Amino acid sequence: MKPIRLILIPTLTGQPAPFLIVAPDGGVLQRGVLTLDAVERPEPMRTVAICPGADVSVRWLDLPAGGAAQLRAAAAWRLRDELVATPDRVATVVGPPAGPGQPRPVAVASLALLQAWSDYLEALGLRADVLTPDMLTLAEPEADDVVLAVTFGENVALRGRRFAVTVQADLVDLVAGGRQVVAVEDAAAVERALAAAALSPLVNLLDAGVREGADVRRSWRRAAGLATAVLVSPLLLTAASAARDDMAARRLDAEAVAAIAAAAPDLAREADPVAALRRRADAAPPPGGVTAAAAALFLAIEAVEGAELDMLAAAPEAGVKATVSHPGYSDMEAITRRMAEAGMAVTETATLDDAGRVVSDISIGARP
Incomplete structure (x- = not known):
């Protein structure tokens, strides 16, 4: 078995990507950082990419026996009520059970976001063989009342018994639901977990069975153009943190x-x-955070001819706000309707005419 490159995809498009070269025995042979402006291309080798888990929903489901395609179809059907995107716009992958008769891990992500991540890796000169979310790099704890926590960038990956999610740091305690949160802060321990995930990933989002020729491209360069500089794509899954928040609310x-x-x-x-x-x-931002709000708005604007996103911003006390320019006054009705279909409410705070176009300031929140 040859060494494996493990690379962490950053949340922000302009950030460099840390990487490890992992030996077959799990030892780390090399550490480094890849940048988009590097002249020298990385050495070809098997590559496992770790993507931001905040944009991936993971569940454990009891599924009937069957082949890979049948398992994906069964999982998609079971999760149909939790998706605000149609099945043809998401990738669903099913991992192996922990033992006979045990539930299987199921991961769901936007097809367009998978393409955006692939575009980012391509810009680095890489092609991923495996793509897996950051929270699944942690081993499942033995105790039911314990949740392991590792910080990746601005978010925290949580791993419990049949539970895995990545959330904002200020939501950790609420999402943990009363379980003891054990922070894994030792760098060597985190590296060991990443190395183990590289050698034996629990799920591979690239095994989603996407039909050949499907038009799912949302290039990384296009996403990078948004005002937030966040790697944005039409990820319309908000259940990852919302389910735990709802449990806490009840x-x-x-x-x-x-x-x-x-x-x-x-x-x-x-x-x-x-x-x-x-x-x-x-x-605060609506369920799913700024990424989900930006993704939903991006799709709504795309559906209105001539509409453009001029600005998108988020602040802890002000929530998510945007400025949209469009040809006519009725365009905001179409955008508001599409946002409502994604579970989000749009409030116009200001509207003005600018050189024959309409400019609308809006705020985005959860739909009542």
Whole structure:
């Protein structure tokens, strides 16, 4: 067996990509960083790419026996109510069970986002043989009440028993749902986990069975042009963190105050911590975060001829805001309708005429 290159795809398009060269025995032979402006191309070898897990939804499902295509179809059917994208716009892959009769891990991601990641790797001079989300690089803990946590960039990957998700750091305690969060901060331990994932990945998003010739390209260069500089694509899956948030919301009462105190100590000092949390949530990005909001808006604007995204911004206290220019006043109705179909509400905060075009300032939140 030959060495394997493991590369971490960054969240922001302009960032370099850290990599490891892993020996067949799991040892690390080389560490480094690849940049987009490098003149020398990387040496050809088997490459395992770790993608941002915040853009991938993972579930464990009991599925009937069958071949790879049958398992994907069965998993897609089971998850149909959790998707706000049609099945032909997402990639669904099924991993092996932990043992006989055990549930299988199922990962779902946007086809367009898979293409964007592939475009990014191509810009580095690489082609991935395996693409797997960052939270699945962690081994499943033995205890049911423990969740392992590793920080990747600005997000935190969480791994529990039949549970894997990547979320914003301030949502870790709520998403963990009362389980003990054990942070893996030792660099050597993280490297060992990454090396093990490179040698034996749990799922490969490239095994999605995409039909030949499917028009799923959303180039990395086009995505890089958005004002946020985030690697944006039409990922319309918001269930990864929302499901855990909903569970926490349903437990509100006495437990809510304790959870708020753990996740946001500043809110615990408010006279009504629950109301304070709700006010913060109203100003926060919609379910799925900035990436999901930008992706949904990108698709809605694409569907309106002549519409363009001029600006997209997000702030903790102000939520997600955008400026859209379009030919006519009725265009915003079409954009608002498509955003509502994606589970998001659009509020026009300002509208003006500019050289024969209409410019609308909007805010994006969760649909009531």
